[in-house]
Amino acid sequence: MAEALNSWVRVREMMPPGHVRTPSYLRGKRGQLERTLGPFHNPEKLAYGLEAEKLSLYRVRFSMAEVWGDAAENPDDTLDAEIYAHWLEPCDAP
Amino acid sequence: MGGQDAGQVPREGHDFALWEKRVDALMVLCSSKGYFTVDGLRRVLEDMGEESFETMTYYERWISSINQNMVEAGAYSLEELGTKMAEITARGETYGEASGG
Numbered sequence: 436m437a438e439a440l441n442s443w444v445r446v447r448e449m450m451p452p453g454h455v456r457t458p459s460y461l462r463g464k465r466g467q468l469e470r471t472l473g474p475f476h477n478p479e480k481l482a483y484g485l486e487a488e489k490l491s492l493y494r495v496r497f498s499m500a501e502v503w504g505d506a507a508e509n510p511d512d513t514l515d516a517e518i519y520a521h522w523l524e525p526c527d528a529p
Numbered sequence: 530m531g532g533q534d535a536g537q538v539p540r541e542g543h544d545f546a547l548w549e550k551r552v553d554a555l556m557v558l559c560s561s562k563g564y565f566t567v568d569g570l571r572r573v574l575e576d577m578g579e580e581s582f583e584t585m586t587y588y589e590r591w592i593s594s595i596n597q598n599m600v601e602a603g604a605y606s607l608e609e610l611g612t613k614m615a616e617i618t619a620r621g622e623t624y625g626e627a628s629g630g
Contacts, residue, residue: 482566
């Protein structure tokens with residue numbers, strides 16, 4: 436996964452049952468990497484008492500237009516969410 | 530919950546009961562002893578489903594989740610848990626009676 440600041444990423448759309456930290460309302464949405472955090476142990480494995488590898492956590496910035504579409508009251512406002520590396524894939528700018 | 534519509538958020542604070550403080554302390558104790566982490570706490574809270582958020586209080590959900598995680602971690606068996614619960618129930622209904630056993 437590209438780690439360059441401001442590069443565009445898309446949140447994977449998968450919906451596995453179980454404990455994940457990726458907000459469902461952001462699945463499939465595109466945002467820009469704001470900063471890199473971590474690495475932290477994978478919470479999806481810690482939650483089941485399993486050994487957990489360390490992953491980068493990214494703070495991703497989404498526009499309200501991307502999150503809410505035409506329903507956005509202030510389309511240029513932004514929302515930051517912290518999302519683990521395996522939920523993100525590089526994409527083109529919208 | 531999860532971005533769904535909801536009513537007003539209650540803003541007034543409230544005191545916690547002694548048992549609720551004990552549940553909070555139990556979580557710290559269990560995680561510091563390495564039985565499970567807050568990730569496991571959250572996983573079971575989520576698996577309990579939406580209905581539990583309507584029918585159980587915050588710390589009732591916590592103690593259910595802590596117990597589930599402790600059983601999974603092998604800290605005690607269901608037989609040991611059931612025996613202990615029966616023993617404490619037999620002491621009486623109040624804190625005073627229960628702690629005097």
